[in-house]
Amino acid sequence: MTSGRRGGRKTGKPDAPKVTNFGDHAVIVPKNLLRKAWARNSAEGLPDPVADAERALAALSGEFAGWMDSECERLDTARKAVRAKGFDAETRQALYHAAHDIKGEAATFGFPRAATAAASLCRLIERTTDTRRIPLTLVDQHVDAVRAIVREHGTTRAEIVADALTARLREIVDAFLKSENGGRLPDDDEVLSPPTVPRADGP
Structure with missing residues (x-):
């Protein structure tokens, strides 16, 4: 029963x-069924899938910088196409996909701040109704920020400079999106959760 x-x-x-x-x-x-599976594997002397994955990542880590360089070149090529032809369906898609791939991969490759800068570019493209209105200088600032973060990774003060860059990019994108949308951000930043204080006129 x-x-x-x-x-x-x-x-x-x-x-x-x-x-x-x-x-x-x-x-x-x-x-959490995975916890039970891991405990059972450990008790039975079976391989730990998490440890196996970490070892595989460690073995590949020497190639991460090269992969990021390739992704940055792809992003730069997409940026140059936008500069040459302007924003159309093809150039928008190429630039967005290049930035989106960095957004998704960079943290795994050890470049989390590059992921943040790429995410800002994705947000700019996603949230702008007419991408033809995006200033090319704003695209350049994002692409150059991603490339600089990757290039200077591991050097003195690199993280401090990268944090300042990504914070500034957020400010600039917010200002642009507000100017395009009557002073309001056109995304979920303003509606993260319902208010916790009851309204004066009741529920």
Whole structure:
């Protein structure tokens, strides 16, 4: 017999998620089945998949800088195409994909600040209704920032300079997007969560 109960208590099934009900929402916490698998593998003397993955990454780490250089060249080529032809469907896609790949890969390759700069460029392209209105100097600032962060990685004060660069890029993109959207940001930055203070006129 299943002894399922509500309101945050277990349903009786060993792998069922924990559900806690509140007035206007519920919080669901799934069981961590991977933890059991890792514990069982360890107890049985089987390989640890996490350790195996870390060793594989360590073996490849010497090639990460070369891969990032290649990605930066691809981004620069896309930037040059935008400068030569302007923004159209082809150049927009090439620039966005090059930036998006760096956004997704750079942190794994050990260049998290390059990922942040690339993410800013992706956001600029995604959130601008007409990309033809994006100033080419703003594209240049992003591409040059990504390349500089990769080039100077590991040098003295590189992280401090990279943090300053990415913070400034965020400010510039915010200012541009606001100017294009009547003083408001056209993304989810302004609606992260519902207000916690009740309205004066009731719920």
